[in-house]
Amino acid sequence: MSTSTDRRLGRRAQAFLRRTGRTYAGTNDRPLRGYLAAMTAFGAYTAGWATLVRLRGRPLPDRPQPWDVLLTSVATFRLSRLISKASVTSPLRAPFTTYVGPQGPAELHEEARPETGRDTVGELMTCPFCMSVWVASTLTAGQLLWPRATRAAMGAATALAGADALQLAYGTLVSKATDS
Numbered sequence: 001m002s003t004s005t006d007r008r009l010g011r012r013a014q015a016f017l018r019r020t021g022r023t024y025a026g027t028n029d030r031p032l033r034g035y036l037a038a039m040t041a042f043g044a045y046t047a048g049w050a051t052l053v054r055l056r057g058r059p060l061p062d063r064p065q066p067w068d069v070l071l072t073s074v075a076t077f078r079l080s081r082l083i084s085k086a087s088v089t090s091p092l093r094a095p096f097t098t099y100v101g102p103q104g105p106a107e108l109h110e111e112a113r114p115e116t117g118r119d120t121v122g123e124l125m126t127c128p129f130c131m132s133v134w135v136a137s138t139l140t141a142g143q144l145l146w147p148r149a150t151r152a153a154m155g156a157a158t159a160l161a162g163a164d165a166l167q168l169a170y171g172t173l174v175s176k177a178t179d180s
Contacts, residue, residue, distance in 0.1 A: 020032075021033070029114070031119045031123075034116075034121075037120065038120050038124060042133070045134070049138075049141035049145075052145065053144045071151065071155065072136060072143070074154075074161050074162075075135075075153070075154035075157035075158050075161075076132050076136045076139060078157045080129075080131040080135050082160075083128075084125060084126055085104075085107040085126075085128060086106060086107060086108075087106055087107070087108055088106075090108060090110070093122070093125040093126060096112060096113055096122035097110035097112055097113060097125060098110060105167070105168065110126050111126070112125075112126060139154060
């Protein structure tokens with residue numbers, strides 16, 4: 001193919017993507033390019049882990065063990081909330097978010113900055129559901145590469161989740177006892 005044909009195809013593809021983005025978003029502001037970049041980054045991230053697992057010659061289990069699934073679930077929940085909502089991790093989110101106010105015990109409500117490039121990262125950084133995909137992938141890779149260390153870290157995160165539940169339950173009991 002000639003260079004001019006390549007340019008024409010490139011312009012057509014860009015025009016198609018712009019039209020698709022406008023049609024999809026309607027009157028809303030949806031950063032589809034940012035989402036596409038995030039999906040690409042996630043694909044590269046997981047491909048990197050998969051390549052490292054393969055190069056290290058680690059065998060994949062036939063199926064996940066139920067205990068590992070439970071441990072990974074609870075650790076993913078706790079670490080995702082720690083990264084995306086905790087007051088103490090707000091410096092990590094600050095370049096991409098704006099502080100709105102408190103949101104629950106030791107958690108913050110922040111909004112993604114509307115600046116191009118920061119909006120998608122801000123959404124990812126403030127969404128525990130979005131963050132959990134990255135955390136679960138990282139913990140899974142860790143279990144394949146460094147199983148003992150990863151399980152120890154997941155055990156600690158799971159213990160924190162349990163302690164959080166107990167703190168909230170205790171606070172509720174104290175509140176009910178003082179209201180009576």
